[in-house]
Amino acid sequence: MSAFTFSLASLLLITLSLSGLRAQSATFYFVDIGHGNVTFVVSPSGETMLLDCGGPPQTVNRIARFVEQNNIKKIDYMVISHFENDHMGAAAELSKRIPIHHWVDHGESVTYNKSDEWWKLRRGPWARAGMGLQDNANFDRYKAARSTGKHIVVKAGDKVPVKGLDVVVVTAEGEPIAKPLPGAGQPNPACANTPVLAEDDAEDGQSVGVVAGLGKFKFAYLGDLSWQPSRRLFCPENKVGNVDAYLVTHHAQVMTSELGDYYAGLSCCSAAEVKGLNPRVAFVSMGSQGHKFGTGDAMKRVMEVVGNDLWQTEKIVGGGEAGLNGPDDQLANIGGPPQEKVPYIKMEARADGSFQVTNSRNGFSKSYPAR
Template sequence: MKRLLAAALMMMTATFALGQSSGALRVYFADVEGGQATLFVMPSGESLLVDTGWPDHNNRDADRIVELCKQAGVKKIDNLLITHFHIDHAGGIPQLAAKMPIGRFIDHGPNRETTDKPTEDSWNAYQKVLADGHYQHMVAKPGDILPVKGMHVEVISADGNLISTPLAGAGQANPFCASSPLKPIENSENDRSLGTLITFGQVRILDLGDLTWGEERPLMCPVNKLGKVDIYVVSHHGFDRSSSPALVDAIAPRVAIMDNGAVKGADPGAWTIIRNSPRIKDHPGNLWQLHTAIHNDAAHNTEDSRIANLPGPDAGHYLVLTVRHNGSFSVTNERTQTTVDYPAKH
């Protein structure tokens, strides 16, 4: 009995430690099966959720987000940012709004992909939520600083537009432009993604939604308007329509986190670009995935300890990024209850 009580206490302590870190930013990467739902929780308790995953599936994605909010001590989503209106990013809005209070919605403006029925359905359902509730609503533009307390959130891209001048400390010539092939703009909601650069203390986190290869180009060539980042939330789930060498090699992330699904994203081409980027190639374990990409071989998946969900029954495991003001951060794999620490850069 004593051993059982001790084991239970250890499990409770581990869970509490995972959900709480005094003075740190916590970022939860929910498993929404190849969509996106990323929850930022500031030390003050203020929250920012980026996207809501899919609709339907018996409320699967909304329930997973709500459960993460409970673990993080979040009773209200203060800010809900919708990167774009594809169903895997915006489809879960009505289900989530029925389960959690939401303060402010942030988006790029109207849906531009009106010929795609699932996207139109997501947009129309979102408009109904806005009309039925008493929410604040903000349409963001490049260069805006979002009203999120506790971290600096600057809009990089929105509605097909991009920042026109380099961020502070950036603007150097990008040597990777010459070797990065050109790809056309898709003219889809992906091109319209609301992308942000988030700064907490000394750590910079880049999340461009599903911004495409063609839209990345003006950000990075001929000069790198972003500079280097510490954490790259891999664009577009790791599809090779995003994450060009001109972007990934120039931002040179220390860590990349890919919200792929078992059969979605993690294309070998994009995966290889990220894996071989300047600050990851010598530390391959610094690439994290939400799922083993079962359509890839072992050479195009990161090591199992850096994957939240291995092949098998749907378990909904997630990753947690903990960022400290001094520039150090860590990534925890909830499946294994293990943490990898990254020291502050010098």
């Protein structure tokens, strides 16, 4: 082979591998559907994963509109972190509008067939008569829809087999992965500032938490994981390690023990979790029409790590318990009349670890180079 043909061949190879790397991008959409969490993930393979399907059944119109506006035709894997309405409520209705191939969750609801007395102890001021029956009806509706697709029950350590992504379940049913993720497992100094609190035996604590990876890039989503199961995941050693991006657990909600020890144990995002993950960017999603959180304490803990790199599907409003907000340009829904285009924050991640985040409201965008 002459030197000339050799260099042509290597040029071609370099060009091919560069375009291969560029094509290796995954898109994450954090959507303001009005109530709860919805994150759509489009893998480089074209397969799609939906992380939670938040909102009561009536929010389905908003999710369906988002799906249509963004040309999503099917959901290959729908991962439901836990069986509460702000995470699974719209799933059954959505399955009538768009094909859902695999339903991934932790199996059965631990709150099924619980008495009003049981609920009273766990929901205190928010408990209502008939709460148990309503909870049963919600889960029955979800289960009936789930039976129309393939059901996958996951435990910590399992993978969600989305083609083109590496999706590892790091916690489920309150149990962490037995072995740390590759490169993780170091002692976590922030455990010293993360006290032991009460256990949560309702659904939040059962949350299926995942780390979705693409090459060097990693994104963590832990649903509404309560304090103690999170502590088991991050203490005494950090079993997850650092990630690039993190959707703040449990809508950035911290509860004080004034209501009782049980409530403090429902709080999110301990120092051990946030410092252990050490993300470059964080996202907060609550729902602009209900279930508003973003408690000051939680937001401060997150900002201590990510600084201004905090993006929100909606602005946190109100006084008292309401927390801080990220920079205005990085909030998708800032109130006002309902928008025709469903607000979202989009993250495009590449295998080299670089990513870009964009706000649908104003097109404001920031690039994060590979480390």
